[in-house]
Amino acid sequence: AIQLTQSPSSLSASVGDRVTITCRASQGISSALAWYQQKPGKAPKLLIYDASSLESGVPSRFSGSGSGTDFTLTISSLQPEDFATYYCQQFNNYPAFGGGTKVEIK
């Protein structure tokens, strides 16, 4: 089974900061990667699919990049509503999620 490793597992940042989260796959998955945002007590929300395609309605400060085994989610200017946990997910075969990255207020 393909495993996804996210780093860091948590980070502290300030409003306006540029934030980067990485996701590494245990084997190549082409561009079959999605990113989700989850706030406490809520369901996950799709942000990015196909590694870099922005889901409809998601602010343009979110972007994704990468292919093969190494992927990145970038938030260009962190907003108060962006403090949440972020998960990567591969869909190259049966779905699997990364362990999550919690973005906290500095």
Next chain:
Amino acid sequence: EVQLVESGGGLVQPGGSLRLSCAASGFTFSSYEMNWVRQAPGKGLEWVSYISSSGSTIYYADSVKGRFTISRDNAKNSLYLQMNSLRAEDTAVYYCARDSPAAGLFVFDYWGQGTLVTVSS
């Protein structure tokens, strides 16, 4: 507006059974593939099962294969998860999630609010 509303969660003893339901509205349910995804308390997300729009193709995670059964009733706009031989490690919030028509198989664009299943004696 797309809505997915899960129900059926609760407290069950190890070895017991539970049936979860997900009521869909706001879209043509019969045209969409659906999934169950779970999240243990304080933990990450784990995909559980998939069913195609017609119900003819079904997949399961190894952790639930042989114990859980996914099904759907397109006439009732409903998705189900029959869970048997429950274990403590099945304790989680269970979400139903729709496959994205834009992104395709196993990308989840809408999720329900979740229903909590607790397996404990």
